[in-house]
Amino acid sequence: MSTPIAVLIGSPGAGKSTVGRALAERLGVELMDTDVEIAARAGKPVGDIFVQDGEPAFRALEREVVAGALAAHPGVVALGGGAVLDPDTRADLADHHVVYLEVEFADAAKRVGLDTPRPLLVGNPRTKLRKLLEERLPIYRGLASATVPTSGYHPEEVVDAIVASLPGQKEDTR
Ligand SMILES: Nc1ncnc2c1ncn2[C@@H]1O[C@H](COP(=O)(O)OP(=O)(O)OP(=O)(O)O)[C@@H](O)[C@H]1O
Numbered sequence: 413m414s415t416p417i418a419v420l421i422g423s424p425g426a427g428k429s430t431v432g433r434a435l436a437e438r439l440g441v442e443l444m445d446t447d448v449e450i451a452a453r454a455g456k457p458v459g460d461i462f463v464q465d466g467e468p469a470f471r472a473l474e475r476e477v478v479a480g481a482l483a484a485h486p487g488v489v490a491l492g493g494g495a496v497l498d499p500d501t502r503a504d505l506a507d508h509h510v511v512y513l514e515v516e517f518a519d520a521a522k523r524v525g526l527d528t529p530r531p532l533l534v535g536n537p538r539t540k541l542r543k544l545l546e547e548r549l550p551i552y553r554g555l556a557s558a559t560v561p562t563s564g565y566h567p568e569e570v571v572d573a574i575v576a577s578l579p580g581q582k583e584d585t586r
């Protein structure tokens with residue numbers, strides 16, 4: 413069975429969905445965005461699952477969707493920002509080409525739009541986002557086969573860097 417060519421991880425606003433779409437198009441494969449699949453399975457947006465069913469229910473469904481994607485999606489996989497909190501998911505990622513999309517705090521804040529309601533950022537969104545980034549940074553770094561900066565780079569430039577990081581890509585030495 414075919415498994416993913418690349419798995420994108422990173423915080424909210426890192427660009428996993430945007431870059432995932434562009435990377436899949438470049439490679440001529442399908443993108444599996446686990447947040448999209450979770451929402452489809454639940455029949456409601458991710459934010460509603462958090463609010464109505466609670467974070468543990470969301471994480472359980474997320475684990476199921478992520479396990480399926482890592483085992484059998486033959487294209488690009490973009491994980492939700494918190495998917496790496498699950499120890500089984502972290503163990504599964506050891507077998508994959510994991511690309512950590514790095515983003516500076518100011519850009520992440522701008523990109524997620526701190527004025528839009530997000531269950532995990534309710535209250536003081538800036539402080540919560542900063543804390544979330546600090547807590548998760550070591551996890552993202554520890555899982556990465558490749559780390560690709562996104563701040564100041566167009567999504568297509570991010571795709572260039574990911575393609576160059578794929579196993580089997582030789583550096584052009586001409
Ligand atoms: N390299 C980039 N430069 C500038 N803007 C970007 C870049 N990548 C993504 N964006 C913008 O940032 C916003 C968030 O991007 P995206 O939804 O892809 O992030 P994400 O990592 O999937 O976040 P989430 O964890 O919320 O799903 C979008 O408006 C997107 O257009």
Ligand SMILES: O=C(O)C1=C[C@@H](O)[C@@H](O)[C@H](O)C1
Nearest residue numbers: 424447458491492493494532
């Ligand atoms: O950072 C997180 O924990 C989350 C990020 C999003 O991708 C969604 O998966 C959800 O909003 C939770």
Ligand SMILES: [Mg+2]
Nearest residue numbers: 428429430447
């Ligand atoms: Mg996304």
